[in-house]
Amino acid sequence: MANEAYPCPCDIGHRIEYGGLGHEVQVEHIKAYLTKSPVDAGKAVVVIQDIFGWQLPNTRYMADMIAGNGYTTIVPDFFVGQEPWHPSGDWSTFPEWLKTRNARKIDKEFDAVLKYLKQQCHTKRIGVVGFCWGGTAVHHLMLKHPELRAGVSVYGIIKDAEDVYGLKNPTLFIFAENDAVIPLEQVSLLTQKLKEHCKVEYQIKTFSGQTHGFVHRKREDCSPEDKPYIDEARRNLLEWLNKYV
Numbered sequence: 001m002a003n004e005a006y007p008c009p010c011d012i013g014h015r016i017e018y019g020g021l022g023h024e025v026q027v028e029h030i031k032a033y034l035t036k037s038p039v040d041a042g043k044a045v046v047v048i049q050d051i052f053g054w055q056l057p058n059t060r061y062m063a064d065m066i067a068g069n070g071y072t073t074i075v076p077d078f079f080v081g082q083e084p085w086h087p088s089g090d091w092s093t094f095p096e097w098l099k100t101r102n103a104r105k106i107d108k109e110f111d112a113v114l115k116y117l118k119q120q121c122h123t124k125r126i127g128v129v130g131f132c133w134g135g136t137a138v139h140h141l142m143l144k145h146p147e148l149r150a151g152v153s154v155y156g157i158i159k160d161a162e163d164v165y166g167l168k169n170p171t172l173f174i175f176a177e178n179d180a181v182i183p184l185e186q187v188s189l190l191t192q193k194l195k196e197h198c199k200v201e202y203q204i205k206t207f208s209g210q211t212h213g214f215v216h217r218k219r220e221d222c223s224p225e226d227k228p229y230i231d232e233a234r235r236n237l238l239e240w241l242n243k244y245v
Helices: 057-067 091-098 107-120 133-142 184-197 227-244
Strands: 023-027 030-035 043-048 072-076 125-131 150-154 171-176 202-207
Touching (some): 023 072, 043 133, 057 125, 072 107, 125 227, 171 227, 202 227
Parallel strands (some): 043 125
């Protein structure tokens, strides 16, 4: 799920085998996966899961990649112990499953994570990155938390509403041209509305020929044609964080 107005399921794609460089911690009432940066620069990035949950190896791989570039990263369980969506689940039950996992109702958990990063990791500058369901959450957080330095929403979008274009932080949106979940018409509408209403820096990038999940759920070697786009999107993500966080 990456779009409240069009809550279609997303394909898990290539689930990579990956053990992780970090470890699990308890953050008040939720669990999280934490990876410390090799260089402590007082910067952190909250990485927000897709519908397949905080333990998905692909998401942890992305968190570790970001950590290797100078950020403490944390992947909290924003489902708060509820089961993630299972790839073999009955998609007809997906809308009901989603009702108890609202990407715009994570503020309590997010505040706990911010407190943990500041007190336990001595973080001073914080950004946020999210994929699919987590991309929607990033869009939400960019409207609510001016203290955040930047956000990257990867194939996630909030449905058209009057209060979703006044971003408070520099935000990068990454989309796929052939995304069955987010039609290009919705990307065009977002582009138009942000141009009219947004007062901060933002960028919208749509990657030619790509499908939903391409940044974090495809193997790097899955296709010679796809690899340059995957590499570019990941590079853009890191460049945005480096510029603003």
